[in-house]
Amino acid sequence: MTTAALTPVPTSAAPILSRHLLDGWRGQLGWSLGIAAVIGMYLPLFPSLQSPELSKLIASLPAELVNALGFDQIASGAGYTQATFFGLLGFVLAVIASISWGAAFIAGTEETGRLELILAHAVGRAQYALESAAALIVKVLALGAVAFLLILAINTPVELGLSATNLLAVTLAWSGLGLLSGTAALAVGAVTGRRSWAIGAGAGVAVLGYGLDAVGGSNEDLTWLANLSPYHWAFGNAPLADGFDWGGLGLLWGFSAVLIGVASSVLSRRDILG
Secondary structure (H helix, E strand, O other), X not given: OOOHXXXXXXXXXXXXXXXHHHHOHHHHHHHHHXXXXXHHHHHHHHHHHOOHHHHHHHHHOOHHHHHHHOHHHOOOHHHHHHHHHHHHHHHHHHHHHHHHHHHHHHHHXXXXXXXXXXXXXXXXXXXXXXXXXXHHHHHHHHHHHHHHHHHHHHHOOOOOOOOHHHHHHHHHHHXXXXXXXXXXXXXXXXXXXXXXXXXXXXXXXXXXXXXXXXXXXXXXXXXXXXXXXXXXXXXXXXXXXXXXXXXXXXXXXXXXXXXXXHHHHHHHHOOOOO
């Protein structure tokens, strides 16, 4: 039996939620530092990049590539922040972190044998799934809070000119986009009990969403593809520039809620001993 399997379950009102958060604080700190590093590395460069040379360089690139990367609005603080952090490196970090947590919480614990031990100690299957989902939401929102506070702190010094309300809007969209991949990993982990399948499902949601948005934005006849993309739901209406897109947020967080329901329902019925 592994050392992890011997870890006692807390006796609090939400024991699984507490355990996931306590066991994962080092990883949470690491992901937070990664987000801080990306923000600190790229956003302070904004004032120095506002030059005719950069405009000429962007104009020389293929229009499809410029649109896919979001470089068409890079001359503004909102466009630059979206292109360099929320829509690119920050997106990658949020998705990888969320998938790693979602895959570990059910499939990972089942593969190590820890899930069987926990369920034998008066913890219901639905309770385990729902508290695991709650832990995933808390951890993703914590990363969002780090990003929001750091960008807000440097907003004036680096002349980004961002609205705090719009920054909150895009942070919730970014968090919802990451969460969707994480809940996909959680649900597939509950269905299969395989961490590799869970990771593949979460990554598939992220890659497919980004690809559909890129292809849909490259041709007016294919815009319907972008409308199917979670990436487009998050950023298609430019929340950092224009404020809350409630429809997009509803789709992101609504589909995550559905996937959480799937995880809870399936884990309640599946034979994890087989």
